[in-house]
Amino acid sequence: MINTSDISVVVQGAINKTETKKCLISIRQFLPEAEIILSTWEGSDVSSLKGLYDILILNKDPGATLLEETKTKKVYNNLNRQLISTKAGLKKATRKYAMKLRSDLILSSAKFLEYFDKFEARSEDYNLFKHKVLTSTLFTRCYIKQAKLTKRICIPFHISDWWLFGLREDLETYFLATELVKEPEFTNYFNLEKNETKLTPYSKVKFKFAPEQYFGYSCFARNFNDIYMEDTSDYSDELMEKYRKCLLNNFIILDFKHSGIYLNKYLFSKNEKLIGDQYIDLYTPYRYQKDYKEICDNEFQITEKPVLEDKKTYSKMRIYKKLYRLIEPNIPINKKLATIFFELPYSIIIFICNSLKSLVKM
Numbered sequence: 001m002i003n004t005s006d007i008s009v010v011v012q013g014a015i016n017k018t019e020t021k022k023c024l025i026s027i028r029q030f031l032p033e034a035e036i037i038l039s040t041w042e043g044s045d046v047s048s049l050k051g052l053y054d055i056l057i058l059n060k061d062p063g064a065t066l067l068e069e070t071k072t073k074k075v076y077n078n079l080n081r082q083l084i085s086t087k088a089g090l091k092k093a094t095r096k097y098a099m100k101l102r103s104d105l106i107l108s109s110a111k112f113l114e115y116f117d118k119f120e121a122r123s124e125d126y127n128l129f130k131h132k133v134l135t136s137t138l139f140t141r142c143y144i145k146q147a148k149l150t151k152r153i154c155i156p157f158h159i160s161d162w163w164l165f166g167l168r169e170d171l172e173t174y175f176l177a178t179e180l181v182k183e184p185e186f187t188n189y190f191n192l193e194k195n196e197t198k199l200t201p202y203s204k205v206k207f208k209f210a211p212e213q214y215f216g217y218s219c220f221a222r223n224f225n226d227i228y229m230e231d232t233s234d235y236s237d238e239l240m241e242k243y244r245k246c247l248l249n250n251f252i253i254l255d256f257k258h259s260g261i262y263l264n265k266y267l268f269s270k271n272e273k274l275i276g277d278q279y280i281d282l283y284t285p286y287r288y289q290k291d292y293k294e295i296c297d298n299e300f301q302i303t304e305k306p307v308l309e310d311k312k313t314y315s316k317m318r319i320y321k322k323l324y325r326l327i328e329p330n331i332p333i334n335k336k337l338a339t340i341f342f343e344l345p346y347s348i349i350i351f352i353c354n355s356l357k358s359l360v361k362m
């Protein structure tokens with residue numbers, strides 16, 4: 001097992017008044033001898049966090065570009081913020097292993113360390129890191145449901161950026177040479193006249209790449225000459241196959257029950273299936289093991305249960321999504337009532353119908 005004294009933890013991002021303190025305390029609890037580097041912004045109030053970190057970095061804030069606006073909230077693209085704070089933290093890290101962690105994530109254990117030396121087999125293609133890097137099922141994607149289409153769209157190189165753990169030199173390989181994006185052009189990419197005819201998989205969100213996809217694609221494209229994407233609308237079966245090989249040969253994907261890492265902001269981070277039908281678009285434990293067997297180790301015995309991408313599973317995920325809405329504190333009461341009396345019963349009926357159809361086929 002890895003000694004926690006050999007780990008540097010880069011806690012990056014804005015200071016959350018409640019969650020950042022919980023984050024730092026949880027690191028001290030479960031990685032007691034780790035070096036903790038807090039990489040945040042100039043002017044941040046860190047007075048309540050003294051003694052909970054070893055190194056403090058106050059970066060100059062590059063700002064963020066408005067990504068999406070609704071009647072109730074504004075969402076900003078923090079890609080450059082994430083990249084600057086992560087790079088700065090990694091440059092100060094001194095230990096053999098490094099962890100990149102959002103400043104609002106919380107450790108409930110150090111269980112992820114148990115998986116560092118599992119899934120060691122690799123194929124010959126696209127080996128980049130010296131050792132595989134651990135990251136999260138949320139949100140390591142395969143596909144995404146585009147609102148205007150009935151089919152799901154491929155999302156190559158969309159690798160979760162919530163947290164990563166590995167050899168420090170491998171995290172440096174992943175992040176340090178990645179360039180900042182030019183704003184606001186990057187965030188408004190599909191609004192530009194020359195790109196208006198292209199179909200973005202992200203519907204109302206018009207950025208060139210999602211941050212997760214930008215980090216993943218940038219890393220592998222600069223290290224392998226045959227990998228190229230013009231933007232997120234640029235995908236193919238060939239590109240998806242290259243993505244699968246890059247992912248399986250360089251990453252280990254863990255859900256909460258295997259990692260012990262969660263986000264208080266999202267209750268579904270402790271039970272990923274509660275995210276609803278999006279769950280079948282992710283690199284779930286079963287999908288990871290299935291692809292690992294196919295690409296890396298034909299003798300591997302799959303231990304996870306399959307999540308089939310069929311109508312029955314889809315309708316079950318819709319039920320999970322409705323149940324999550326009932327326990328989510330930020331959902332207005334009128335929407336919860338609509339869910340209880342209309343949406344949930346309807347979803348249950350659809351699930352029963354699809355289950356009966358499955359039985360008939362058998």
